[in-house]
Amino acid sequence: MDTASYSPRWSRVVLKMSGEALASSASDETIDATIVDRLAKEIVDAKNQLDMELAVVVGGGNIWRGATGQHAGIERSTSDTMGMLATVINALALQEAFEKNGQPTRVCSAIQMAEVAEPYIRRRALRHLEKGRIVIFAAGMGNPYFTTDTPAALRAKEIGAQVLLKGTHSGVDGVYSADPRVDTNASRFDEISFTEVLAKDLKVMDLTAITFCKDNNLPIYVFDLMMPGNIKMALAGEKVGTLIK
Ligand code: UDP
Numbered sequence: 001m002d003t004a005s006y007s008p009r010w011s012r013v014v015l016k017m018s019g020e021a022l023a024s025s026a027s028d029e030t031i032d033a034t035i036v037d038r039l040a041k042e043i044v045d046a047k048n049q050l051d052m053e054l055a056v057v058v059g060g061g062n063i064w065r066g067a068t069g070q071h072a073g074i075e076r077s078t079s080d081t082m083g084m085l086a087t088v089i090n091a092l093a094l095q096e097a098f099e100k101n102g103q104p105t106r107v108c109s110a111i112q113m114a115e116v117a118e119p120y121i122r123r124r125a126l127r128h129l130e131k132g133r134i135v136i137f138a139a140g141m142g143n144p145y146f147t148t149d150t151p152a153a154l155r156a157k158e159i160g161a162q163v164l165l166k167g168t169h170s171g172v173d174g175v176y177s178a179d180p181r182v183d184t185n186a187s188r189f190d191e192i193s194f195t196e197v198l199a200k201d202l203k204v205m206d207l208t209a210i211t212f213c214k215d216n217n218l219p220i221y222v223f224d225l226m227m228p229g230n231i232k233m234a235l236a237g238e239k240v241g242t243l244i245k
Pocket of ligand 1: 141
């Protein structure tokens with residue numbers, strides 16, 4: 001299919017990417033500028049070619065996860081705050097890469113840090129989207145005891161996105177009947193219901209996020225973020241992943 005024949009499946013989306021998507025598998029770099037630039041370029045090209053509004057939620061797991069510190073004896077709320085700050089570092093790296101690729105971008109942080117990013121204000125975020133800017137939601141929800149899956153779902157709902165895109169970096173390109181890395185007979189679902197995901201305890205996102213999406217009727221599209229060309233195909237509704245609804 002050539003570029004011209006693509007049309008967007010949705011007009012406003014939130015893309016959730018794990019912090020580890022920005023890291024290097026080949027070295028110890030927590031943020032690999034080459035990988036970040038490649039992803040940013042793909043995201044910007046897809047957004048522009050399909051003419052849609054895009055917000056991004058990035059995790060912080062390449063730098064810090066709350067659970068890591070908790071195991072080391074750091075109080076959970078403090079450790080989670082460290083994790084939220086890690087997401088801000090990733091958001092700044094992404095913003096830089098988007099803008100290098102010609103895409104105006106705003107970072108909206110759930111933790112106030114006026115010198116670094118603007119505070120998250122829903123109506124302001126909506127205005128950015130309407131003006132064609134990419135919005136990166138940083139610092140999760142600003143509350144401990146969550147991962148970034150839940151604020152990704154929450155923000156998606158708040159801004160009226162039609163879908164939450166969950167870009168994976170593990171090589172698993174959707175929801176499978178079993179773990180495809182272990183079971184060669186595992187098959188990928190094109191579509192699956194929230195009820196089935198919950199009943200079968202399929203590890204797609206955090207349970208809190210899945211439940212939120214189910215309760216609020218927000219579909220999730222799971223696809224492999226790292227496969228070149230996939231972002232545009234996912235946004236265009238090609239069958240490169242699994243739709244949960
Ligand atoms: N976090 C939090 N509240 C939030 C979002 C994130 O406390 O609303 C913390 C939590 O400790 C989490 C860390 O930030 O482990 C990094 O986010 P996440 O684990 O989702 O990163 P990812 O795995 O997506 O890279």
